Amino acid sequence: MIARIASAAGQNRETLAGEKSAPALKRSALPVSASNLSSDVRRLARLIDHTALRPEASEREIEQLCREAGSWGFGAVHVNPAWVALAAELLRGSDVQIGTVVGFPFGATLTSAKRAEAEAAIRVGARELDMVMNVGAMRSGHLELVRSDISGVVDVAHDSGCTLKVILENAYLSDSQKVAACQIAKEAGADFVKTSTGFGPSGAREADVRLMREAVGSAMGVKAAGGIRTLRDALGMLEAGADRLGASASVSILAEASVRAD
Numbered sequence: 001m002i003a004r005i006a007s008a009a010g011q012n013r014e015t016l017a018g019e020k021s022a023p024a025l026k027r028s029a030l031p032v033s034a035s036n037l038s039s040d041v042r043r044l045a046r047l048i049d050h051t052a053l054r055p056e057a058s059e060r061e062i063e064q065l066c067r068e069a070g071s072w073g074f075g076a077v078h079v080n081p082a083w084v085a086l087a088a089e090l091l092r093g094s095d096v097q098i099g100t101v102v103g104f105p106f107g108a109t110l111t112s113a114k115r116a117e118a119e120a121a122i123r124v125g126a127r128e129l130d131m132v133m134n135v136g137a138m139r140s141g142h143l144e145l146v147r148s149d150i151s152g153v154v155d156v157a158h159d160s161g162c163t164l165k166v167i168l169e170n171a172y173l174s175d176s177q178k179v180a181a182c183q184i185a186k187e188a189g190a191d192f193v194k195t196s197t198g199f200g201p202s203g204a205r206e207a208d209v210r211l212m213r214e215a216v217g218s219a220m221g222v223k224a225a226g227g228i229r230t231l232r233d234a235l236g237m238l239e240a241g242a243d244r245l246g247a248s249a250s251v252s253i254l255a256e257a258s259v260r261a262d
Helices: 003-016 039-046 059-072 081-090 111-123 135-140 143-159 175-187 206-216 231-240 250-261
Strands: 048-052 076-079 097-102 128-132 163-167 192-194 221-225 244-247
Touching: 039 048, 039 250, 048 059, 048 221, 048 250, 059 076, 059 081, 059 250, 076 081, 076 128, 081 097, 081 111, 097 111, 111 128, 111 143, 128 143, 135 143, 135 175, 143 163, 143 175, 163 221, 175 192, 175 206, 192 206, 206 221, 206 231, 231 244, 231 250
Parallel strands: 048 076, 048 244, 076 097, 097 128, 128 163, 163 192, 192 221, 221 244
Antiparallel strands: none
8 A cells, every 4th residue: 555655646746756544643652753664654754744834833833843854754844934944943954845835824915025925934944935826816817917926936936946836725716717727837937736725715635636737737746735634635635646745644644654554
């Protein structure tokens, strides 16, 4: 079963990066290091952005997130901009990327503000930016505004060698709008399209991931985020076409994977 992890992500886009899940395990019962994990489970860890974006997340919780990311070998941590400097300090010298959000969670701010937020986050250590598209503009048919908004942040990110993901917030869009948004993000030069903020009416859906993958093809990343809590959820998104996952239940997901690998 775990071998499907590699094939599900690798068949989609190698350059970017069975059985269903067991019941979630308590953290106290989990392995404490990536060295305890099989190579396939470690590969799964590299596809996960270990995330804490709740507004009430405390310094202690961000520190715990970073410890977990370093121990388990997650691909990235994603924190709100105010915690980027702390995360960068705690994970300095590791392989874990520092990610943050821009225009989060609504996307309904000026492009100049998004650019300034991106620049500030990069200065203090962010290497991956997940920006929220202007959802209202997309729903209104103002496609050039959506394109220029994304392009403006892409320029900031790529000028510093950073990765830019565009959050579509699919719960508010029709299928045709999702496809159009994917095409616009691709044309604007973004590196990934992403399903959700995790703060909308619903999160990632396998059907949306399949639709997004079909829209962008193999040359662009698709990130699924929002409501991914189990190994079954994670594998379903990878099989649907995602090559990155955003999750706060990342440790439990890897624990399930390690049990199945055994």
